[in-house]
Amino acid sequence: MEEKKVLRVNLTKGTVKEEPINKEWMKQYIGGRGYATKLLYEELKKGTDPLSEDNILIFANGPLTGSSVPTGGRYMVVTKSPLTGLIASSNSGGYWGAELARAGYMLIVVEGKAKKPVYLWIKDGKAELRDAASLWGKDTHQTTDAILKELGDDKVKVACIGPAGEKLSRIACIINDKHRAAGRSGVGAVMGSKNLKAVAVKGSGTFKAANPEALKETLRAGMQKIKENGVTGEGLPTYGTAVLVNILNQLGSYPHRNFQESVHDEAEKHSGERLAETFLTGKSNCFACPIGCGRVTALKDKHGEGPEYETLWAFGSNCGVAELEPIIRANYLCNELGLDTISAGGTISAAMELYEKGYIKKEELGSGPELRFGSEEALVYWTEKMGKLEGLGAKMAQGSHRLCESYGHPEFSITVKKQELPAYDPRGIQGIGLTFAVSNRGACHVRGYLISPEVLGIPEKLDPWATEGKAQWAKIFHDLTAAIDSSGMCLFTSFALGADEYAEMLKHGAGLDLNAESLLVTGDRIWNIERLFNLREGLDPAKDDTLPTRLLTEPIPAGPAKGKLSKVKDIIPEYYKLRGWDAKGVPTPAKLAELGLK
């Protein structure tokens, strides 16, 4: 396999230098999420302010990023989160990661802070910092276009921040290829705090497999499974993720009005089916992806990609908005200004509840529309204000936890570890609630997508209302996902592929001696080092591994899941035990020794 390198960038000194990949770390952590977390754990000083120049920002490919394995184009951004104060670990697709691999690098480690705005330009093993003064203030689309123009090459791939990241919104994301986001936990603000506007890459290298013949056979079998699978071969290509809107709503676990309810009577109006009939103009694929879940859409005055299911819910049902047009507009604004759509929607819905209950006063809105559930005008207006950190929007741009605390009502912030919940009601789907509660990066559905067995019936149907067995399922999903995120492949392949296939691809593609069992042990190790990082940064499991009070004490008021509450507190002790943690949620010395984490 072609030897990839680590590019270490010190913005304070203005230096760039190459380092070899640590082979031992690759064996232990694969790459991507795992390798980057190990690096952060070793190098970041305890208690570092996430927005100070001492924080470290890591862009990390997996060893299969840029290869021909199906969906082999993913990269991760790992840093200390300004939203949660814990590990940030955001995954993105598109073409940027594969281009970085072609340019010869697996990781970029960014340290320090530039005196003035800069961007990093990497081309085939050479890197330089360039002046970005003229880019500061531009949105992500303008920035991308300006860089392509400056470099005179429209094939360059750009990852950048918008005004939200520049102005240090704690829910700012990093956008690559204009439409794909390393979305969660405020990674865009860390980039902004370093005065790093963008990373542009171009490469001409090719992927060299450890065992090309064996990889070819593994790929053939894997591709066939993806094509024949109902979800990856038909469901996702045809409707994208948006088709989930109606399913979750019919289940009565589709949070509405900041989780005050869990059925939205008008959900059909922003469903995937309706999107296909109205604003959808095409589909898009990420690098080497045979699935193609991306949606290309257009309004009268602009076009773009998305919204995905999560965004349809966050700006739709959760804000009480039914129609697609304002949701699409808010989605475009987030991509352009560089905001995470899940946290943005969760924050607007919390602000709507604060306003309707009289805590945000009318005079605080300036000339803006009233923050009322269902207001299309408010949704679009306040999304823009958040993305630009203007007026009340500046306060909202710090996320719902800080917003609600500032009004003395933290109970309206539907967050775990200060990060907003995704689009599933844990009161009606118990297992996903466990994932939200224990996820190392705060509330997150893609650390272990229990929706697959609990709602979709893959690989087998579990009762979403039951708690039995969920801890075991969660642990396996968490470990497998950590390994997939470290490989450079997309989590969506796991609808069709299992641990055996991932291990084979890593073995023949990257030369890592893995089988299904050792792959899951590797995932376990990654989950545990994330946990150790969090504990070092002050995580208090008793207080932090839980769900918002509303979901534990206010039953779903109506619909098929009427009366349900989350029973996550009953499941957590079993989960800790299965993990080899003590009753307080701390990895035991024996567990750490077993994983080589002493």
Next chain:
Amino acid sequence: MTRVSFFGMVRDIIGEKETQIAGGDSVKSLLQALSERYGVSFGEKVLKTPERDMDLILLLNGRHIEHVGGLSAPVKNEDHLTVFPLVGGG
């Protein structure tokens, strides 16, 4: 009459969003009644075989049929069956 709603590709195949149908006292007999009404398009393209429900997500009053008795789950007049193709996302 039982209310039946269709989603995703199922909706495209049979060309309707919702219908009322009689003649089913179980999910299985309801699906058979739907096959008779919609003919080839429902029976072959949606159900594939009468026993095969794994390519569909069938909810009876918002509960997956797996948790209320499977294909033999009893169905009453006021019940609501929703028929989804197997889809996914995140």
